[in-house]
Structures are given as structure tokens and as C-alpha cells.
Amino acid sequence: MSTLAIVGGNGQIARLLHPLLVARGHTPVALVRSESYRNRLEATGAAVRLLDIEHSTAGDFAGVFEDTDTVIFLAGGGPDGDIERKRTVDLEGSLKSIEAARETGIRRFVQVSAINVDEPVPDSASPVWRAYVEAKRDADAALRDSGLDWTIIRPGLLTDDPGTGLVELGQDVSRAEVPRADVAAVIAEVVDSGAGIGAQWDLVSGDTSVADAVAGS
DSSP, X not given: OOEEEEETTTSHHHHHHHHHHHHTTOEEEEEESOGGGHHHHHXXXXXXXXXXXXXOOHHHHHHHTTTOOEEEEOOOOOSSSOHHHIIIIIIHHHHHHHHHHHHHTOXXXXXXXXXXTTSOOOTXXXXXXXXXXXXXXXXXXXXXXXXXEEEEEEEXXXXXXXXXXXXXXXXXXXXXXXXXXXXXXXXHHHHHHOXXXXXXXXXXXXXXXXHHHHHHO
């Protein structure tokens, strides 16, 4: 069983993921910036350690990665809001996580990105959207070049609908919606099965069970 450092441990996907990991015998360690999140996250079964992604060094990341064997990078500033946070959270948070994983000897690294970020950004795109896509694209490229045992999961449009347990997963999937609950289920299956090393998958709702989709992709 794994002990997993969940970067962005208070995010919406993370809060759905923690109990799934616990149910499979794993130990999620939620890395969060505020002590105020502790009670809510411990109620999901997660351990809690403090980490301010934007103001911490890679060495700080390595410190909170201690005694874990897998990194799950779920942090993100989202496709809206502050342009600067796309760099400091989505990109630099990932880069510091990669560096810290190497420093601490962690091999397994799963990163949640976004679908289609390798495609050219239209000239009509807003500056915020452009910054978001570029940050996710560059973070994925860095992870692919890291030498770690990586998996990149690129969901389509995230929704808060109940999970169906049915997905489409692959390298060239048409953009569509997917519930956050199903993204969490795919991450849990990847961790538990050990599948997906060296794989970059798009993820949307579909008609294949999560277990079969992960095993067959």
C-alpha cells in the first residue's frame, strides 16, 4: 500500500479522492496551506501537512514529502482568475514537486492537467486562458522529461455531477465533460493498479468502467 503526498490536498478532486484511497488501503497525505482545513480533511481519512505552494521552496516540498512514496499533483489556479497564479501554482508548483520527488527518491508521480493543452491557443483567447493552457502544457512537458514514473491525466470540462464510473480514456479523445468524482476514481485506480506509467491520457465521460479503461489504455 502507498502513502501519497497530495499536492493541492484541499481541492475539489482531492476531497473526493482521499476516501477512495483510504478504502483501498492507501494513506493520503493532504498538503494544504491552512491549518483551518485540517478537521474537514481528516474526516475524509487523510493525514494533513502544511505547505504553501506559492511561497515554499522545492526543499520545503521535499520536507513534507518525507515518508511518502507517491506524489499526486492536483493543485491549480483554475482557468479563470489571476494570471500570475497560473505560473506560481500550476507550473511552478509542479516543477517544485518534481524536483522534491527526485530529491527524496520518490519515483511515482501522477499529475492532473487539462485536455487539449498541447494544441495552439487561438489568438482570440483571453490572456488568463492562454496563461492557464501554457502553464499546464509546460508542467506536463517537464514531468514527461523528469525521468520519474509518471502518469498525466487530462480531464475535459469538469462538472460536479455524481460520478458514473464510466469513462473514455485515451491519447486522443474528443473534448467533453467529466465529473470530478470520476477523475478521482481514475486516479485511485491508477494508484492501486500501478497502471499508466509513461502514459498521458485524455479523460471524459464514456461507456467503459474505470477499471477496464485504465487497464486497457
